[in-house]
Amino acid sequence: MRKWPAYKQERKSFNALFAAIRRALERYKDHRIKYGSFCILTHPTVNAIYVMSPLYTMPRKQASRRIRHLLRNREAYAQASINKPSLGQQGSSANDEHRHRVAKILVLCLFVIIWLVC
Numbered sequence: 001m002r003k004w005p006a007y008k009q010e011r012k013s014f015n016a017l018f019a020a021i022r023r024a025l026e027r028y029k030d031h032r033i034k035y036g037s038f039c040i041l042t043h044p045t046v047n048a049i050y051v052m053s054p055l056y057t058m059p060r061k062q063a064s065r066r067i068r069h070l071l072r073n074r075e076a077y078a079q080a081s082i083n084k085p086s087l088g089q090q091g092s093s094a095n096d097e098h099r100h101r102v103a104k105i106l107v108l109c110l111f112v113i114i115w116l117v118c
Contacts, residue, residue, distance in 0.1 A: 026062065036071050040108045049111055081111075 001007055007014070032038060038053045041067075054063035 033116075035067070036074070037067055039070070040112055041109075042104065049108055051115065 022031055030053075038051050040049055041052050042049050054066040057063075058066065
């Protein structure tokens, strides 16, 4: 197809259209990430992580309701975790557990960055 004369004549307009599609997809992806549509989870049995989203398994209207529900749960969890005693008041095993969680979160963030770039 790239050898066709018609394609060669319209190559600039095709490239402009493809760039517009790429920009639209990038905006869509950014919006979904900011909105919290996707969540990265660790697999319960295998040493792996995966992306979970209600958008994968249900219609968009139901998925939007489910996402709002998940966001409310995250906010409630964040408020509850603020009221917990700090790590300095707990034992060293709590510090180790906290470090393990932080390392897991960093790995998940790294995975998200790699996933978004690809």
